[in-house]
Amino acid sequence: MSTLNVNPEWSKLLHEAVTQPGTVSKAYSMFHGYSLGNQLLAMAQCHERGLQPGPIGTFMHWKETGRFVRKGEKALTLCMPITGKRTAEKHNDDTGQDETVEVGFTRFVYKNHWFVLSQTDGAEYTPQSLPDWNESKALESLGVAKVPFENMDGRVQGYARNREVAISLLAEQPEATLFHELAHVVLGHTAEGKLNSDSGERTPRDIRELEAECVALLCCESLGLPGADLSRGYIQSWYKGNEVPERSARRIFHAADAILKAGRVSEEIAR
Numbered sequence: 001m002s003t004l005n006v007n008p009e010w011s012k013l014l015h016e017a018v019t020q021p022g023t024v025s026k027a028y029s030m031f032h033g034y035s036l037g038n039q040l041l042a043m044a045q046c047h048e049r050g051l052q053p054g055p056i057g058t059f060m061h062w063k064e065t066g067r068f069v070r071k072g073e074k075a076l077t078l079c080m081p082i083t084g085k086r087t088a089e090k091h092n093d094d095t096g097q098d099e100t101v102e103v104g105f106t107r108f109v110y111k112n113h114w115f116v117l118s119q120t121d122g123a124e125y126t127p128q129s130l131p132d133w134n135e136s137k138a139l140e141s142l143g144v145a146k147v148p149f150e151n152m153d154g155r156v157q158g159y160a161r162n163r164e165v166a167i168s169l170l171a172e173q174p175e176a177t178l179f180h181e182l183a184h185v186v187l188g189h190t191a192e193g194k195l196n197s198d199s200g201e202r203t204p205r206d207i208r209e210l211e212a213e214c215v216a217l218l219c220c221e222s223l224g225l226p227g228a229d230l231s232r233g234y235i236q237s238w239y240k241g242n243e244v245p246e247r248s249a250r251r252i253f254h255a256a257d258a259i260l261k262a263g264r265v266s267e268e269i270a271r
């Protein structure tokens with residue numbers, strides 16, 4: 001099996017996902033066991049190659065379900081994280097010496113190991129049901145508390161502080177607002193807020209809002225909850241004259257995955 005050197009641009013996948021209604025919900029319904037980025041990668045490859053989108057699995061996965069990959073079928077490429085440790089030189093301020101330290105890293109590699117249902121034959125396929133998403137489970141797993149809303153400004157729908165979120169009872173789209181505020185926490189925006197703003201470490205406000213709104217859209221659309229259209233309007237106005245930075249696109253996918261996974265009720269194998 002080969003490792004490909006393709007490097008998909010996450011910002012491009014994100015652009016498609018947030019501007020084309022239905023892209024995310026379709027990808028989620030087919031490939032919900034995979035990360036959002038991989039769901040979109042799989043969908044794009046199915047379109048490109050004229051394959052009927054459907055559940056995906058490795059050669060061995062299909063074999064275990066009594067199906068087999070048809071001869072000559074070409075595998076789909078997905079992205080896999082590889083974690084490891086490497087050594088680095090680090091200056092120790094206390095001793096004034098350079099020291100060798102071990103640092104963890106995550107690298108992403110692209111592997112072509114996956115086949116879509118329509119590339120296989122054999123025993124009848126039993127579709128997996130979509131996992132449920134539960135708010136209290138998500139809050140607990142993420143270590144976030146939902147606190148009473150205390151803001152007199154009628155235009156404010158919700159807010160996030162440290163590891164707390166508050167949603168107005170008058171919020172137009174309470175689910176979308178919850179995802180938006182959770183995103184601020186998961187993306188580290190609320191933790192950054194405590195840092196000295198002169199440190200230059202802080203994400204600019206407009207990027208913070210864009211990131212949170214994209215996460216809200218990805219979560220709402222994945223779970224079929226209302227609110228995606230409102231987010232889409234906001235994000236589309238951002239695209240008039242701006243691009244979403246690649247770094248933000250990655251962070252957005254990562255945060256949406258974390259929130260979706262945290263609230264997942266049925267046990268699923270993390271892939």
Ligand SMILES: [Zn+2]
Nearest residue numbers: 180184209212
């Ligand atoms: Zn916000």
